[in-house]
Amino acid sequence: MSRPRVVLVGPMGAGKTTVGALLADGWGVALRDTDADVEAHQGRSVQEIFVDDGEPAFRALEREAVAAALAEHDGVLALGGGAVMDPATRDRLAGHTVVFLRVGLADAASRVGLASSRPLLLGNVRGQLKKILDERAAVYAGVASAVVDTDGRGPAEVAEAVRAAL
Numbered sequence: 545m546s547r548p549r550v551v552l553v554g555p556m557g558a559g560k561t562t563v564g565a566l567l568a569d570g571w572g573v574a575l576r577d578t579d580a581d582v583e584a585h586q587g588r589s590v591q592e593i594f595v596d597d598g599e600p601a602f603r604a605l606e607r608e609a610v611a612a613a614l615a616e617h618d619g620v621l622a623l624g625g626g627a628v629m630d631p632a633t634r635d636r637l638a639g640h641t642v643v644f645l646r647v648g649l650a651d652a653a654s655r656v657g658l659a660s661s662r663p664l665l666l667g668n669v670r671g672q673l674k675k676i677l678d679e680r681a682a683v684y685a686g687v688a689s690a691v692v693d694t695d696g697r698g699p700a701e702v703a704e705a706v707r708a709a710l
């Protein structure tokens with residue numbers, strides 16, 4: 545059984561996928577991303593799944609995608625921002641090397657962009673993001689073995705900080 549070298553968690557706009565790609569490149573390993581896994585498995589975008597089937601259905605698919613990736617993948621794993629809200633997923637993360645990429649509202653909003661197509665942000669990017677950051681901050685910190693601040697930092701600098709934190 546493989547295990548990811550590092551699991552990246554944090555909200556939308558934290559840079560999980562971008563930083564994960566840099567880390568994976570540097571180590572010569574693959575990046576796996578649970579949003580992409582769900583989309584590939586379903587043949588639909590995350591947005592389509594939310595609209596067609598609702599958020600609970602997406603969360604069930606996400607839970608299975610995370611479980612599979614944690615058991616199979618030995619590179620870098622980026623989790624969808626809401627994955628850690630699931631108690632079974634939090635239990636599965638115990639014992640893994642989990643890095644929380646922390647981001648404040650201003651940087652998160654500017655990274656996702658005002659025209660974000662993420663279903664949870666539709667119509668009110670800043671307002672929804674603020675709510676999500678407030679609700680989840682303690683949960684991300686609770687599953688993390690290390691926390692890396694990303695505000696004001698570009699992806700290469702964040703990737704270096706992650707390597708230094710391991």
Ligand code: S3P
Nearest residue numbers: 555556579590624625626662663
């Ligand atoms: C979500 C984050 C998204 C995606 C979905 C829900 C969330 O992933 O899974 O839109 O609940 O925070 P990213 O964090 O990769 O954008």
